[in-house]
Amino acid sequence: xxxxxxFINGEWAxxxxxxxxxxxxPATLETIGKxxxxxxxxxxxxxxxxxxxxxxxxxxxxxxxxxxxxxxASMLEDRKEELSRLLTMEMGKVLKxxxxxxxxAIDITYYAAGEGRRLFGETTPSELPDKxxxxxxxxIGVVGLITPWNFPMAIPAWKIMPALIAGxxxxxxxxxxxxxxxxxxxxxxxxxxxxxxxxxxxMGEGSTVGSAIVHHPKIRAVSFTGSLExxxxxxxxxxxxxxxxxxxxxxxxxxxxxxxADLDLAxxxxxxxxxxxxxxxxxAASRVIAHEKIIKELQAKxxxxxxxxxxxxxxxxxxxxxxxxxxxxxxxxxxxxxIGKNEGANLVLGGRVVKPLAGYFFEPTIFTDVTPDMRIAxxxxxxxxxxxxxxxxxxEAIRIANSVEYGLSSSIYTASMRNAFRAIEKIEAGITYIxxxxxxxxxxxxxxxxxxxxxxxREAGTTAIEEFTEIKTVYIDYSGKxxxxQIDV
Ligand code: UN1
Numbered sequence: 001x002x003x004x005x006x007f008i009n010g011e012w013a014x015x016x017x018x019x020x021x022x023x024x025x026p027a028t029l030e031t032i033g034k035x036x037x038x039x040x041x042x043x044x045x046x047x048x049x050x051x052x053x054x055x056x057x058x059x060x061x062x063x064x065x066x067x068x069x070x071x072x073a074s075m076l077e078d079r080k081e082e083l084s085r086l087l088t089m090e091m092g093k094v095l096k097x098x099x100x101x102x103x104x105a106i107d108i109t110y111y112a113a114g115e116g117r118r119l120f121g122e123t124t125p126s127e128l129p130d131k132x133x134x135x136x137x138x139x140i141g142v143v144g145l146i147t148p149w150n151f152p153m154a155i156p157a158w159k160i161m162p163a164l165i166a167g168x169x170x171x172x173x174x175x176x177x178x179x180x181x182x183x184x185x186x187x188x189x190x191x192x193x194x195x196x197x198x199x200x201x202x203m204g205e206g207s208t209v210g211s212a213i214v215h216h217p218k219i220r221a222v223s224f225t226g227s228l229e230x231x232x233x234x235x236x237x238x239x240x241x242x243x244x245x246x247x248x249x250x251x252x253x254x255x256x257x258x259x260x261a262d263l264d265l266a267x268x269x270x271x272x273x274x275x276x277x278x279x280x281x282x283x284a285a286s287r288v289i290a291h292e293k294i295i296k297e298l299q300a301k302x303x304x305x306x307x308x309x310x311x312x313x314x315x316x317x318x319x320x321x322x323x324x325x326x327x328x329x330x331x332x333x334x335x336x337x338x339i340g341k342n343e344g345a346n347l348v349l350g351g352r353v354v355k356p357l358a359g360y361f362f363e364p365t366i367f368t369d370v371t372p373d374m375r376i377a378x379x380x381x382x383x384x385x386x387x388x389x390x391x392x393x394x395x396e397a398i399r400i401a402n403s404v405e406y407g408l409s410s411s412i413y414t415a416s417m418r419n420a421f422r423a424i425e426k427i428e429a430g431i432t433y434i435x436x437x438x439x440x441x442x443x444x445x446x447x448x449x450x451x452x453x454x455x456x457x458r459e460a461g462t463t464a465i466e467e468f469t470e471i472k473t474v475y476i477d478y479s480g481k482x483x484x485x486q487i488d489v
Contacts (some may be wrong), residue, residue, distance in 0.1 A: 002033045004183050006042055006203065009049035010196020013203075016041045023180060026092040026323040027313045033180055038202035043171070043212035046200035048168035050142040050350040051218045052100040052129050053288065054321045058139045058167040065165055066116025071192035073109035076102065076185075083153065083184060085315065091152050091178050091309040092322040092359070093277050094314035105157035105185065108443045108460065112161035115465060121167070130479035137469035139167030140244060141220035144213035146206070146234075147182065148226045149175035149325050150382075155331060156182045159223050159444070160189075160199065162464035166335030171219070173199045173210055177224075177325050179203050206230065214238060221245065222458075223467065225282070228380075228406075228452055235455060246457035246467050248448055250380040251282045251408035254401040257298055258394060259291040261413035265435065267301045270386065271410065273437035275309060275364045282453075283409040283431070285438040287370075287377060291399045292390045299368055303349050306364050313357045323359040324383055330360040333383035338368050340376040344386065372400045381405065394419045402428045408449035409438040430458070 004023070005012040015036040023033040038046075057065070066394050076083070080102050087098040121135035145159040156174060174182035179201075186201050202209050210230075214222055214237050221244035224234050231247040238245045251349055255273060257266045273285030292296050314322035324330050330353060337351045350365030362383055370377050370387040391397035394414075401410060407471055410429040420434045430449035431441060441447050446458035457467050477483055 001031065002031050004035050004180060004203075004368055006036050006038050007183070007186050007190075007199070007201040008042065008046045009200070010190070013042075014337055015039055021176065023090060023178075023361070025089050026325050027357050029358040032089055035176075035179055038204045038209050040208060043202050043209055043216065043236075044256045046171045046202050047213075047216045047218050048144055049197040050171055053195060054139075054141060054169045056474050057169055057195065057198045060167070062116040062119055062165060062167065065167065066113040068189065068193045069109055069113035069116070069161060070164060072188050073106055073113060075188045075192060076106045076109060079188075080106070083181065086184070087152055087181050088314040088322070088331070090180050092314055092325060092477050094319055094322050095317065097277055098314065101151055101154045101326055104151070104154035106445060108154070108157045109161045112165045112464070115162070115462075116165045117467060119469075121471070126475070128477075128479070128483045129478065131483060132476040132478070134284070134474050136472050136474060137166065137465065138472050140468060140470055141168065141367055142218050143168045143170050143468065144216070144219045144222045145172040146210050146213065146222065146224045146226065147172065148284070149177040150277065152178035152181035153185060156448075158459050158464070160185065163223070163468040164194075164199070166468040167467055168345055168468055171202060171213055173202050173204070173213060176203065176205065186448060203394050214290055216303065217225060217241060219243065221468070223327060245455060246459070248282065248456045248459060249453050250406050251284070251449065251453060252287060252378065252380055252404040252406045253283055253285050253409040253429070254287040254289050254411070255285045255438060256391075256394070256397045256410075256412040256414075257288060257290040257294065258397070258412065258414035258416065258419050260419075261294070261295040262415070262435075263294060263298055266298065266413040267305055268447055269413065269437035270302055271309070273439050274386040274410070275321055275384045276439060278321055278362070280329075280382050281439050283439045283441065284382070285411065286381060286387065287387050287389060287401075289389045289391050289400050291397070292392055295390045296386065298381040299348070299366075303366060306349055306366060309364050311354060311361050311363070321364060321384060323361050323370060325360070327360055328364060329382065333362050333381060333385060334387060336379070336381045336383070337365060338372070340374065340387070343374040343376065345370045345376060350384070360388065372403045378404050394422050398423060398426045402426070405426050405448065405452040407451040408453040409433070409437060409441070411438045430454070
């Protein structure tokens with residue numbers, strides 16, 4: 001059995017308590033690794049080593065830091081297939097999507113490395129003569145990263161790479177269900193030449209290890225992707241020490257389908273958005289809001305196509321939908337199906353736990369006749385369940401889209417420019433797709449959401465550099481005399 005250790009101060013270390021836990025393949029329930037469970041003492045050592053490493057790393061020119069990232073990106077590329085297979089075994093998503101997860105990590109690593117030659121600030125004139133003004137970006141310090149299980153490689157890379165290029169030192173806690181890909185990422189960075197202490201990895205429960213990261217006084221910023229509940233808790237705790245926080249939380253992402261849409265294209269997008277990654281993306285399409293004139297036809301097409309999806313082990317290319325991550329998620333999804341039925345929604349397909357293998361499988365599920373007040377239309381399920389709602393026109397569809405507390409991704413299928421721009425302007429979401437599904441954001445554009453999806457920050461794109469830097473404003477007076485801004489002479 002492969003053992004995976006903590007990474008502290010450039011060394012692979014066992015936990016100070018010696019405790020371990022298992023990493024289980026959600027399709028087969030085979031244990032694929034033994035993981036060291038960090039103690040609060042281990043977290044302290046990790047933060048101390050990041051703090052010690054900060055001076056040197058932050059003083060290293062960003063293009064030099066970038067060299068390490070370029071090497072890491074190319075090593076990731078060389079190992080893409082092997083890492084993708086490992087990712088499917090650990091997380092369950094089908095191999096094609098696992099390759100996408102690894103590719104997203106490769107993309108952000110190259111992108112962040114390139115940013116090492118830019119990290120632009122602004123230059124402006126001064127209101128006074130012989131004076132120059134500019135902004136520069138400075139690293140924040142020691143940053144804590146807490147990542148989810150649904151993108152075991154892409155999301156850690158989204159956070160690690162921009163944070164490193166900006167000159168921060170890090171402590172990462174990957175999700176307990178899927179830490180192996182983060183460990184592989186750390187190993188690659190280590191091989192690529194990252195100095196000891198710059199990146200530290202601890203594993204264990206959120207309530208102990210995660211909490212110790214959030215509370216440590218030397219941690220100056222926390223970047224978290226996960227549930228709304230945990231996000232709110234982190235924001236509250238971090239506020240006491242004025243830590244910078246960036247949160248990427250839930251979604252209840254709508255696909256609007258108008259009466260003038262290409263319905264087959266819309267069905268492609270719904271299937272990809274709702275059942276891709278077994279519905280376990282923050283960006284998953286969990287609501288379809290269709291024009292009343294075409295909803296029946298759309299439903300018939302969707303049901304037919306969904307029936308053909310094959311569940312099983314994601315390593316096989318005959319499989320379309322993999323397992324869900326663990327038993328508690330499986331139970332939660334089943335509970336939501338009961339809630340939907342009790343609320344009076346019409347379960348037209350799926351709705352059951354199935355066992356093509358020993359693991360945690362749930363049938364792709366469709367509810368029709370869903371109304372906006374039902375819990376299945378409002379709450380994030382994070383499973384292969386889609387709710388169909390009907391609207392009389394584009395404005396009603398957008399009103400329904402906006403009636404939930406989340407605002408991450410959104411989509412509209414329409415042939416009309418007017419409808420498309422209505423959606424672009426009026427949907428309350430961080431991302432709007434036109435004639436494409438809600439998933440598949442590209443790494444060079446900002447990623448994040450409004451309302452309860454986050455706290456106003458964005459990941460990826462140039463906004464990732466904003467996430468992991470502080471702006472310093474610099475005034476350079478070369479007049480040789482005292483000059484006073486704002487004061488009449
Ligand atoms: C997530 O589910 O938290 O846009 C991230 C997408 C992916 C990232 C999803 N590129 O679906």
